[in-house]
Each structure stands twice: as structure tokens, then as C-alpha cells.
Amino acid sequence: MAARSLPPAAEEMPSPWAPVPFRVAQRTAETSDTVTLVLTPARDAPEFPFAPGQFNMLYAFGVGEAAISISGDPAAPGSLVHTVRTAGKVSGALAAAGPGTIVGVRGPYGSAWPLAAAEGKDVVLVAGGLGLPPLRPALYTMLADRGKFGRIEVIYGARTPKDLVFYRQVQEWRARTDLRFQTTVDAADRSWYGDVGLVTARVPDLRVDPANTVAFLCGPEVMLKFTVQALVAKGMTEDQVYVSLERNMKCAIGLCGHCQLGPEFVCRDGPVFRYSDVRRYLTVREL
């Protein structure tokens, strides 16, 4: 058996466990339970470069950590933007953090949406619920360099109109002519003039060249599976589709074991996967 080297000495290694303090510079309510936080380093710190699709471990002091995707613009790494929904203790404390509050940040972690592979192609983004924040950095990047991509189609679905995040920005995107941004809700109220129904229902009339398209999907796992089916019915293949997956995460450094999906550590090998690479794991019950 091959001899193996020791782990590197501690001095050579900053602790991957230690969060770095950031200050909440701005807090915007998105929905009744979701806020967007703009964070800036609490102390002199270099910029925080990241790739679209990556996430951080955000730390609420004295409460704990949660994996939260970066929802801001990669071209503006001076501040960090996160969109947090209250799902429990930690996310609740983060969502309640007003301007001036110090939160901790470890990251960025994980794989990214393959934007380089999307160049010269039509791009479909499908977001369900809180799936839009992790896709927003990709959209920012593509719109900043619009000429590099073919048609861009976005389908964004939420349960009700009240659950839509980035509301004003979504209206701006919808008004653009170099992008088709469709919103749909499962259940409309009187204020809603848009589509009603699942995101999958919008897939058949996507105006893309299926053979020359990549799709990025983020949302609940059932939504991902049905959307892939719809895209395949449209003529795409599973290797043109990328999904962002969610699993229990305690460490984000491939060590706690919680996020395993077959051989994959979702925190390190994902969260963004090519669907054809993980399909076999997602189709086994309770894997």
C-alpha cells in the first residue's frame, strides 16, 4: 500500500472551522419569512470572491451555523449578499439580524453553475421558491456579458404571489427584451395577473434550441425531477441540465459526513451537479 504523507502542520493551516465576522450593512424584507442581508467585513479584509452557485456557512453568534447560498453579484465582491428564510433556530436568528449586527462567515464553499460551458448557448434557469437566490449570481453574470450567451429564459415559480423574492428586480427583469423571465404561482390571489401553475408547465413553450441549451435548476427535489422530465420531453438530454442540491450540512468541508449522497459530498462536490451524474442517486429512495 502506498505510503501517505501526514496532514500538513497546523501552523500552515488556518482553521477551516473559524467564522470571520461580517457586519449586516442592510436588511431587506423579501417576504413574511425571508430577508436579504448585505454583509460587509467587520474588520479590514480582502474582497470576498465567489462563483455563482456557491454558498457560505453563516453564523449567528451564540446560536449556530447554516448553509446559505450567495445571492449577490459576483462582480461586486466587496459586499456579500445572502437571502435567508426562517426555517428554524439559526436561519431565524440570521433573518432577524438588523443593520449593525455581526454575523460570522465561512466560505465560499462548493461547486458553481458552469457558466463557461453555457457560453454560446441558450440558457434556461428554473427556480422554485427559494431557488432563485442561488441562481441570481449566474443571472447577474450572464446579463453583464449578455453577448456571450444565446437566449436566456427564466422560469420562476412560488407558492403564492406573496412568496416571490426580489420582487422589484423581477419586474425589471420581466421588462427586459434580452431575456424572457416568466413567473408563475401555484395559487394566485386577486393581485396576481401572471401565470398560475407549476414551473414544469412553462417548459414546453421555452423558446430555445434544445440541442444547444443548458439548464440550471434550483428548488425542491421533486420540482427538480419533474422539471428535468419536462426538459427531456422538450428534446434536451440530462447531461445538459445542472441542479443545485440540498442536504444536511454541519461542516461544508467534507468532514462531518452529513451531506453524503452516494459517493458525493454535496458540500464539496456540489451543491451544483450535472443531473446525469447524480440521477442514479436521486432516484433511489432514502439514499
Add this chain to the structure above:
Amino acid sequence: MTESAQVGGRYVLDRADFPAFLDGMRAAGYRVVGPTVRDRAIVYGEVRAVTDLPIGWTDRQEAGQYRLERRSDEALFGYNVGPHSWKKYLFPAHERLWTATTTDGSFEVRPEPDDATPLAFLGVRACELAAIRVQDRVFGLAGDPTYARRRRSVLRVAVECGQAGRTCFCVSMGTGPAVHDEVDLALTEVLEGDRHYFLLHVGSDRGARVLTDVPLRPASPVEEGAAADRVASAAASMGRSLTTTGIRDVLVNQPDHPRWAIVARRCLACTNCTMACPTCFCQSTEEVPDLSGEKVERWRRWDSCFNSQFSAVHGTSVRQSTQSRYRQWLTHKFGTWHDQFGESGCVGCGRCITWCPVGIDVTEEAAALREPARPTVPSASKGTTP
């Protein structure tokens, strides 16, 4: 006759001089930990004197059974492995990662200071050396600093097995019983008539340094042969075996094999196997705030893929059934570990078999998974299907 020990050299250490060897490790600044008898088991603890070692004891193991018995001799290392493994030192079951305090509106994180005395692991079996190597890779890839710090300071004193346990299968896993790994010192205990000595192989400068004042003499070919015979007899008496050919695929490609349902009927999801396993690394973090709210500690503790909340996402576990959790454990250990770390996660130490309260045997399960999946779930008794 004493001479200064050379790296690569093979010497004889007489049993009578074993105290001098312990002194040598202490004089070099190590706290010696090794096998001790406690609560009717051989567990790792501090070794201050030879009498702390399990002199004349052996462990009789079977699936779900462990018992200490007297040996007919006064061997110091005449047992195999107990419920503890060295991971309890390198990756403690409960460990503080950092302390943070609030300072004018912000907070400051102080990683754990390095204040521990370096440890000498006395009595590391071949399978355990392999297990340490496996965890080196896991923790090394993650860049875990406390593991690395402890691991680098450890003196590894291996002791080859002179007999195998009933649940041992290191030969199948290619990890033992002979020590082939890089190691600081390796001992083989020989008892022959009224002679009791150790063949000692020096593997590193660090190992040589603790031997400065230890009486040693070069080993004769006869003594080397006697030690090799002992290890060969251990290899010939393995209590269990496991076919490793294609084992990864056997597990990874058969998530729907009916055997999973059968073993799940017995499994209590008690987590014993994962706690006893020297390679299992799963862990959870926890936040420990003090009452003032100004100081917080981050701890980690061993976790297990058998715990119901382990895979919880939005309050619901991905793996709700015991069947899916047992499948995760076995598939990870023998299957996906290869994808993740390029080797097996099992070193064949047998602990999970011995310490399973209902005696589930990984070697038996792995063998059963090689049987072709039958269309219907057979009963637990031997089926009559042709």
C-alpha cells in the same frame, strides 16, 4: 550490550527491560497511552508502569460477544483489539474547536491552543495503523487543524498480533497482521519456553530517539524467525474473511438488494458499530454559549449515520428507515469510501461485529449481498429457492 539504535535496525528488547522502554518514551516527552484493563475490557488509557498493561489477559470475541480471559502466559500484548480505538485521542468523542468572545461590537474567534503533551501510542495493531492512515486522509483533505496537530506529535509504537481474534479479518482487507506501514517503532512479542522478549524494528528517527537508554541488542536470524512465525500464525488463524474483489460495485450498485430489508430487521440503529469503528469520522458541531452571552464555544462530537436526525433537511430525515441507514453505513464503508478516498473504509478490525448487540456481521452481510438479488424478499430462514 547497549548500542544506539539505527533507523531500519532490528533489535531484541527483553521483557525485563520493558520498563526502561516506557521510561525512554517518557524521558523523550511523551505521555504513554496503551492497553489497560478496565470494566472487564481492554481499553486504551494511560500507561505509567508495565503493570498497567493487560499482563496475562486475552480477549475472546465473537459476533456480539466480548470476554476477557486469563492466558496461560504473562504476555503483555496477548489480546487483539478492544472497544476503543486510537481515534479517541486523535479525534476525541467530544472536543472544543474554538472559543469566541464579543469585543466592541464584533467577535473574535480563538482556535483551540496547542497545549497537550505529545502522546506515545503503545500497542498499535496493524489494522489500527491502517485505520489511522485512513483517517489521516479524511481529516487531511478537510484541513482539520486539531487532528493534524495531534497526529503529527504522536509516536506510533506498533505491536504485531501473535494471534487473531474470532472477528478479525485484516488479511482480507490487506492491512495486517504484519506491520508494513511507516511507523516509529514496531514490536513483536515472543514467548518461548522461559524466554520472553520483543523483536523491535526502528522505523523513524523519532522512534530511535526514545531508545537512547534502553538496553537492546541486534536480533539474531533465529529471533527474527520466531517473531515472523508468530505473525504468520496470526495470519493463518483469522476468525473471519471477506471477499474484496469488486466489493465497491457489489454495494454501490445494489441499493435495492433484498438483503438490506433482512438485516434491517435485526439492526437496532444503536450506533455502536460507528462508535467502535476506528475509521468512522462523522461528526456534528454544537454551539455552547455561556450565560452572559459574551462567550461562545464551538464543540464537535461524534455523530453517526444511524441517528435519525443525521440526514434531516427541513425537519425530515432523508434516511428515515433503519434499512436505509444500515445501507448507508455498509455502502459507505466498503463502497463509496473508494470513490471518496481511493481506498476501503474498512480495515478488518472486527470491532463492529464484536460490539454489535445483536451480532450483525459485516462480513456475512457483504457475502450475502453477493448472492444474486431474488425477485421476492426471501424469509430470514434459509430459503428453499433453487
